[in-house]
Amino acid sequence: MKLLHRLGAAFLLSTVALAPAVAQVSISAAVADKGRPQADKDRDADRKPAEMLKFAGVKAGMTVVDTLPGAGYFTRLFSDVVGPKGKVIAYIPDEMLVKSQTALERANAAAAGRSNVEVVHDPLMAPPPQGVADVVWTSQNYHDLHNMAGVDVVAFNRLVLQMLKPGGVYVVLDHAAAAGSGLANTNDLHRIDPAAVKAEVVAAGFVFDGESKVLANPADKHDLKVFDPSLRGKTDQFVYRFRKPK
Template sequence: MRALVIALLLAFAAPAVAADYSAAIADSHRPAADTARDAARKPADMLEFIGLKPGMKVMDLIPGSGYFTRLFAAAVGPKGHVYAYQPTEFDGFLKDKEPAVNAVAKEYPNVTVVRASVNALTVPDKLNVIWTSQNYHDLKNGGGSDTAQVNKAAFAALKHGGLYIVLDHAAAPGSGARDTNTLHRIDPATVKAEVMAAGFVYIGDSAALANPADDHTKAVFDPAIRGHTDQFVLKFKKP
């Protein structure tokens, strides 16, 4: 009995072992254009912050070229699934081309591209995670997207205990949504308030992509700051 008690105490006292995402990052399907961005985008930190596990169901909301879609697909494995949600409200950015993420789905059997209204945000499965990267601010920039409705739809699409994670370029404190169309930035406090208004509980953030040297006055495409903007990563939970 004494030995059992000691073993239990040691087990509870032992530090948690971080998940190893090296295989997902080293996945051979990742193109050179993606791996070249790893130093700036810190995929290991992001995957650990999310806490992805094999078998999870994830949405990559507004996936762009599929940088994170590929990582998620490798991390959740064949028993998991990734929905790359390409909003029709963003079709203007495509300039009559098919979404770049379509090519990702051809390489990963566990990736499905969904092209539909972002305000509906529905997929066949209840999700463990909804992730959106560097695009929340664009929901403010026309096209018919409604941020409040998107957040409510995200809440409905998640399982209880599911996570909603928003990564974006930081704007100056107190600026709200003023700079979403000019500098392509948004005040993290505004994002936090909007997401919590949909019923989510804020549970933490990551400073892995923070850059104190960014004074928040330049557009994110400015060569002086591009790829090195001050970025926030907020984590919310559906109760």
């Protein structure tokens, strides 16, 4: 089923229809929740979740699209903060599922028992519904868009622009490559030059709206793969916020 229809149906659901299985809590309470998976809590020191959600401006009742959600680390936090009147869409491009269903299985596991989370997969360039999301988020995966054959990343960013409400934000968190390297290391090191990201997103019609440096690591020389045991979890990361003009 097309993303357009899946998401459209999700946003037509009344808030009454969403069973209140997820209680609305503050960002700090969501992070402090003792019921979070231990694997998530073990990564908090490196991922700075409270700072990230505050930077993105996630609040109760919002609709958040978690693009390429991985194992659902942020999906679960978004779910708790937006509460039963909000919605979280965990979106996986079909291009990631050609060789393996692992990404879909992980997203479904994260959504289990959470009535305000819907897992959606579709071709990356499928037209989205217009003006429905408050926040579109992608964490440590934007560089992978460049590793998908035939994908026009600027065109994809334009689809994100269409999906956001006026004034909505698009947050990109990723592993930094060396300044001036552009797109050269998206596949071998799984890194991307922050300047290249900014240029692509602004070219799609967004306004650059700020950055967070809480995940920066000046000691990272940008020459190792992000999965290298000596560096994993400690890479130099950038966090950019872009806003759709009102």
